[in-house]
Amino acid sequence: MTFGTFLTLWLICGGVAAVIGQKKNFNVAHSFLLGAVLGPFGVFIVAVQRANLPTPPPGMRALRCPKCNAVQNIPEGQPTFECWQCKQVSNVTKPDGPEDAREWLNRNKK
Numbered sequence: 309m310t311f312g313t314f315l316t317l318w319l320i321c322g323g324v325a326a327v328i329g330q331k332k333n334f335n336v337a338h339s340f341l342l343g344a345v346l347g348p349f350g351v352f353i354v355a356v357q358r359a360n361l362p363t364p365p366p367g368m369r370a371l372r373c374p375k376c377n378a379v380q381n382i383p384e385g386q387p388t389f390e391c392w393q394c395k396q397v398s399n400v401t402k403p404d405g406p407e408d409a410r411e412w413l414n415r416n417k418k
Contacts, residue, residue, distance in 0.1 A: 332359035
């Protein structure tokens with residue numbers, strides 16, 4: 309394999325990683341660099357990462373439903389929300405950190 313073929317393959321991997329990253333709301337330049345530097349391994353890393361939440365409109369906040377994983381846009385400061393997909397009412401308690409397993413179990417007991 310010549311250097312030109314090797315370089316072309318790695319740039320193609322960068323492009324594929326950038327497209328995947330764009331669809332998952334990642335920084336396109338970072339995804340491209342990851343794919344270009346690591347090749348197929350970089351494409352794999354970008355492909356298996358969990359997608360980022362889309363940017364919400366001003367005054368809103370993007371959240372995922374804990375039951376069905378659907379993305380919601382809710383007003384800032386709203387303490388609860390009803391999922392548009394599964395209709396479960398959920399509390400908005402800790403927006404930026406992981407939820408404690410005990411709190412999750414107590415909230416979802418039924």
